[in-house]
Amino acid sequence: MGGHVFDQIVIGAGGMGSAAIYELARRGQRVLGLERFTIPHELGSSAGATRIFRFAYFEHPSYVPLMRVSFARWQALERDFGERLLTVTGGLDIGLPGGRVVSGAKTALTAHGLAHEVLTPREVARRFPAWRLPSQFEAVYQPEAGFLPADRAIVAHAMLARRWGAEVREGEVVRAWRATADRVEVETDRGRYEAGVLVVAAGAWTGKLLRQFGFQDLAVPQRQVVGWFRGDGRAFGPEAFTVFILECPEAGNFYGIPERAAGEGFKVGKFGHRLETVDPDAIDRRITPEDGAVLTWLDRYFAAPMGTPMRAKTCMFVNSPDGHFIVDLIPGQGNVVVAAGFSGHGYKFCSGIGEILADLAMHGATPYDTRLFSLSRPALSKAAAVAPAGA
Numbered sequence: 001m002g003g004h005v006f007d008q009i010v011i012g013a014g015g016m017g018s019a020a021i022y023e024l025a026r027r028g029q030r031v032l033g034l035e036r037f038t039i040p041h042e043l044g045s046s047a048g049a050t051r052i053f054r055f056a057y058f059e060h061p062s063y064v065p066l067m068r069v070s071f072a073r074w075q076a077l078e079r080d081f082g083e084r085l086l087t088v089t090g091g092l093d094i095g096l097p098g099g100r101v102v103s104g105a106k107t108a109l110t111a112h113g114l115a116h117e118v119l120t121p122r123e124v125a126r127r128f129p130a131w132r133l134p135s136q137f138e139a140v141y142q143p144e145a146g147f148l149p150a151d152r153a154i155v156a157h158a159m160l161a162r163r164w165g166a167e168v169r170e171g172e173v174v175r176a177w178r179a180t181a182d183r184v185e186v187e188t189d190r191g192r193y194e195a196g197v198l199v200v201a202a203g204a205w206t207g208k209l210l211r212q213f214g215f216q217d218l219a220v221p222q223r224q225v226v227g228w229f230r231g232d233g234r235a236f237g238p239e240a241f242t243v244f245i246l247e248c249p250e251a252g253n254f255y256g257i258p259e260r261a262a263g264e265g266f267k268v269g270k271f272g273h274r275l276e277t278v279d280p281d282a283i284d285r286r287i288t289p290e291d292g293a294v295l296t297w298l299d300r301y302f303a304a305p306m307g308t309p310m311r312a313k314t315c316m317f318v319n320s321p322d323g324h325f326i327v328d329l330i331p332g333q334g335n336v337v338v339a340a341g342f343s344g345h346g347y348k349f350c351s352g353i354g355e356i357l358a359d360l361a362m363h364g365a366t367p368y369d370t371r372l373f374s375l376s377r378p379a380l381s382k383a384a385a386v387a388p389a390g391a
């Protein structure tokens, strides 16, 4: 790649991009990261202080090995950064025994031989007194789950990457890019850059940057709202409460995170929220009473009232057609890598995906099993059909 100013350019320094920049810099690459906002910021998908990590992966058992790799990489980041990032609380996957969450969690845990316990609602209430679940429900307890500080971990990745020589530019918007057989050119509102390889980790903006490859249908931004609730105090602290996923047969899937610090409240969200597809540049970030009502639906499962939200905020999921990630080279473009469509469950894997992105950018291949994330999988076949070379 001699002659190019950079080995790689990474568009986006959110969760995934910052991890990729870190990993490439750690490997001695000359990497440029371009972020349109600040690092971190509140306007993408990685905003805020807490993200769940869990091994009981009801979505598909093949996420479990990636979680193991990612967990080890988070621990390495803690050492490099000199700060604790992982908080282990244990996790509960709750719902009807035949539902996707409970049965999928059991399948993933059994397939990978991970410790877990299946609890009745009565046992859940005894061990975690905040809960009052319907008698027909079941819960899978997995002791290794917990939460990560997304905003702080992004700072850690970016700060260490800079220390290893990466150039990371904030407040700079990529307007256009072009790839030829052996190099890529990127144009921003402030300049032009060249590199051997481009990594697109642009979250909700991926559809706009990769429109010619059909990504407006592959990485669809969706408005989300999370709320923090006071509840009855200590019952929601990390010593008495765990991260959870709850599948409600009538309303859909909810998730929650214990109160981190006294007075902050415990966090609750609903996957998909009100199913509102949005333009990331025009999303309505105001919180309405309807938004609050979606979250307080969970009240029926708690022993004491949740109360009204102490605060709430908007965020964006970026959904792929089948809910699985897209991490791949763009077909016909051996020097453009994409990481998108994390469908509301990607953060916990940033550290591992960063490593995979570095592999793909440097070698065009990775030893990790990424078949589930392939752009050529049947669920995305529409995209494969529209992929022309030479954008």
Ligand SMILES: Cc1cc2nc3c(=O)[nH]c(=O)nc-3n(C[C@H](O)[C@H](O)[C@H](O)COP(=O)(O)OP(=O)(O)OC[C@H]3O[C@@H](n4cnc5c(N)ncnc54)[C@H](O)[C@@H]3O)c2cc1C
Residues within 6 Å of the ligand: 011, 012, 013, 014, 015, 016, 017, 034, 035, 036, 037, 043, 044, 045, 046, 047, 050, 051, 052, 053, 172, 173, 174, 175, 201, 202, 203, 204, 205, 206, 209, 224, 225, 226, 255, 269, 315, 316, 317, 339, 340, 342, 343, 344, 345, 346, 347, 348, 349
């Ligand atoms: C409310 C909510 C709760 C969630 N909870 C969990 C959870 O508990 N556990 C979990 O594992 N996951 C969770 N997720 C999902 C997870 O946060 C996302 O999958 C992950 O953060 C996606 O990271 P990303 O890097 O793809 O996107 P982002 O962090 O949004 O990064 C994309 C970046 O690209 C930048 N960018 C875009 N276009 C340009 C451009 N043209 N020029 C320069 N920069 C550009 C953006 O500014 C942004 O910083 C949650 C998501 C939301 C919204």
